[in-house]
Amino acid sequence: MYELERRAIFSKKWLLTTHQIRLPNPGDWLRYQVAGFDFVIAKDRTGVINAFHNVCRHRAFPVVTSDGGNNSILACKYHNWSYALNGKLTKAPSYQDIESFDKSQNSLFPIHVHIDTNGFIWVNMEASEKPTTAWEDDYKNIDKQDRFKVYNFDDYQFDHMWQMEGEYNWKLLGDNYNECYHCPTTHPDIPTVADLSAYAVVTENSYVQHLGRPTPEQIAKGFNVAATFYFPNASMNVSPHFFFIQRFIPKSPDTSIMYYEVFRNKTSSDEDFQVISDIYKRIMSEDKQLCASAHKNIQAGVFINGQLHPKMEQGPLFFQKLVRDVVTDHHKEEKKAGKEIWPARQRLPGDAKASEQDLDFCSSVDCGSLKKEGLEW
Structure with a gap:
């Protein structure tokens, strides 16, 4: 049930996180964790507040390991890939020699941000271009x-x-x-x-x-x-x-x-x-x-x-009704799809055939091993 809650609730719902008072200056950033998800909220040099998963695009090492700070660049301590505070990749050592490598396609995984009327910062981890649920659908005028x-x-x-x-x-x-x-x-x-x-x-x-x-x-x-x-x-x-x-x-x-x-x-x-x-x-x-x-x-x-x-x-x-409704609806979607649906998961490009095949194989192995009624796809 906990893993289903991670997929159905914490991957898709808007989460109240902090107030913009905590990010007064460009370069300020804060690290948060919830239900296994690790993410960063940061103010870039233009004053925009962004959020992204604390996951380097190279080999998944955390980009930051402390709770907060002020930096112009966030550098992964594994292979030194570096990112601006808008999440864009600024440096990938030695990758400049690889013709097929596109820096613009290797930004940190973005997280949707909403700042309400009173300056409170909300995040939504759904990886789609727009979240399934708009902030206003759940919280319209609650800040007023x-x-x-x-x-x-x-x-x-x-x-x-x-x-x-x-x-x-x-x-x-x-x-x-x-x-x-x-x-x-x-x-x-x-x-x-x-x-x-x-x-x-x-x-x-x-x-x-x-x-x-x-x-x-x-x-x-x-x-x-x-x-x-x-x-x-x-x-x-x-x-x-x-x-x-x-x-x-x-x-x-x-x-x-x-x-x-x-x-x-x-x-x-x-x-x-x-x-x-x-x-x-x-x-x-x-x-x-x-x-x-x-x-x-x-x-x-x-x-x-x-x-x-x-x-x-x-x-x-x-x-309890909110929890029950959300997890039940998501479980129905998964049964219909015949696989687990992770809304926050990275969207692979269309040419990533090998990775898609690996995911399908792993999914079939995992789901086939679930012998509980209602969970076996």
């Missing part, structure tokens, strides 16, 4: 929601990132984030930042808005928060003192990372920022323990499913 109108995201600056890795499936994190039915039991800090008596969610397209009615005291302290979940694996909490992007990053079926980028309002005092930052770190640490314990019991082979509350757990029900 009324709750954001009181914020100017240029008033914030990147402060820090942190992460927690645990033994749980990424979907448990999605379920957990999208309800607060558990909050009175497990999160003693929640009443500080939210009035649970007024808590509700609104589900639409591919997102979940978490709504509340902050008290006058919470508003005065800057604890009022606008929280939104963006399918499949990201959320954002915005407040007067800070906002953070949370990404649920699967590493395997049983291991995930909770990754946080925290941005601070330039006018917030150290005390105001630290108080709310610490509150959320405690809450997320508590969520980690919840998901790890639930995952362990699920893996034991006893529990299949429980009845979710139609109101209190509306968010998880919506999230």
